[in-house]
Every structure is written in structure tokens, then in C-alpha cells.
Amino acid sequence: MMEYTDLTSSLQAAATKAENIAIEQIQSQRDFEPFILSGDSLDVMQRIKTRDMDEILDIAEELLSASDDSETAVLAYKDSITLNDGTFDAIVCQIYNVEEDNGYSFGLLYQIVNDNIRFLNKHVFLGKVRNLLIF
Numbered sequence: 001m002m003e004y005t006d007l008t009s010s011l012q013a014a015a016t017k018a019e020n021i022a023i024e025q026i027q028s029q030r031d032f033e034p035f036i037l038s039g040d041s042l043d044v045m046q047r048i049k050t051r052d053m054d055e056i057l058d059i060a061e062e063l064l065s066a067s068d069d070s071e072t073a074v075l076a077y078k079d080s081i082t083l084n085d086g087t088f089d090a091i092v093c094q095i096y097n098v099e100e101d102n103g104y105s106f107g108l109l110y111q112i113v114n115d116n117i118r119f120l121n122k123h124v125f126l127g128k129v130r131n132l133l134i135f
Contacts, residue, residue, distance in 0.1 A: 002128075007095065010072065011072065011104075014042055014072050014073075014095060015074055015106060017037060017074070018042075018076040018091075018093050019076070019091055019093060019108055021035070021037075021045070021076070022078070022091045023091070026078075026117055027116075032078045033049065034050070034051075034056050034075070034076065034077035035075075035077075036074065036075050036076075037073065037076070038064065038069075038070040038072075039070055040069060040070070040071075042072065042073075042074070046063050048063075053077075061132050064096070064132045064133060065132075070098075072097045073095075073096045074093050075094040075132075076091060076092065076093050078092070079107070081107045081126070083124070088109040088110070088111070090110065090124070091108045092105060092106070092107045093107075096131050096132050096133045097131075101131065102130070102131050103128065103133075104125075104128060104129065105126040106124065107124045107126050108121075108122075108124075109124060
């Protein structure tokens with residue numbers, strides 16, 4: 001099983017940037033919408049206005065195929081992850097890079113306790129995903 005630390009430092013930094021945006025949205029009690037970070041320095045954020053997972057992936061594929069200047073992109077969304085000891089809310093980041101054969105999906109588990117976000121685990125590897133930057 002892959003660990004988050006197995007990612008290159010640049011891919012970890014990309015995921016961290018997306019997670020920080022998501023954390024800020026959750027902490028400010030705003031509705032967390034899925035989004036994609038792309039561009040040379042991951043400075044382009046495109047929001048996705050659906051919660052349906054199939055639609056999120058379809059829209060992400062369309063947006064990323066139109067973006068030809070990205071070496072790395074991150075799709076971030078909120079999901080529930082079921083583990084052996086229960087079901088948890090998670091910030092899920094699917095990380096794509098043109099140098100990789102696959103994309104990678106990691107979940108950052110959290111709970112809201114007294115209006116504060118509390119993280120339960122560092123990162124849970126959810127699996128390899130189709131690399132949306134390779135067509």
C-alpha cells in the first residue's frame with residue numbers, strides 16, 4: 001500500500017495547498033464545493049457545482065483537458081470514508097501529474113468538534129486513479 005510520504009515533495013505540496021483551501025472553507029462553516037487546482041504554480045482554482053461523484057469526475061476531465069499548461073493538478077472534494085472502525089468525513093485529494101502513470105487518491109479524515117476541525121489521521125491512501133492529465 002502506498003503512503004502519502006511516497007509522493008514526491010512537489011505532489012505533497014500540491015495536495016497540501018488543496019487541503020488548506022478546503023480546511024479554510026470547512027472552518028469558516030462555508031459549504032465546501034469540489035474544486036480543481038491547476039496551472040504552473042497551482043494558482044488556478046475552478047469550482048465544480050455538483051456533489052455527484054460521476055459528474056465531478058466528468059467535469060474535472062473536461063476542465064483538465066482544456067488546460068494544457070498544467071504539469072500537476074489536484075481535484076479536491078468532501079466525501080465519507082468507511083474504515084474498519086467507522087465512517088468519517090474526509091477531504092479527498094486526487095493528485096495528477098504528467099510524469100506519473102496514475103493519479104493518486106488520499107483522504108484527510110476529520111471530525112467537527114465544538115465548531116473546530118479535528119484531524120483523525122494523517123492521510124489515508126484510497127487508491128490509484130486514472131490520471132486525468134494523460135489522454
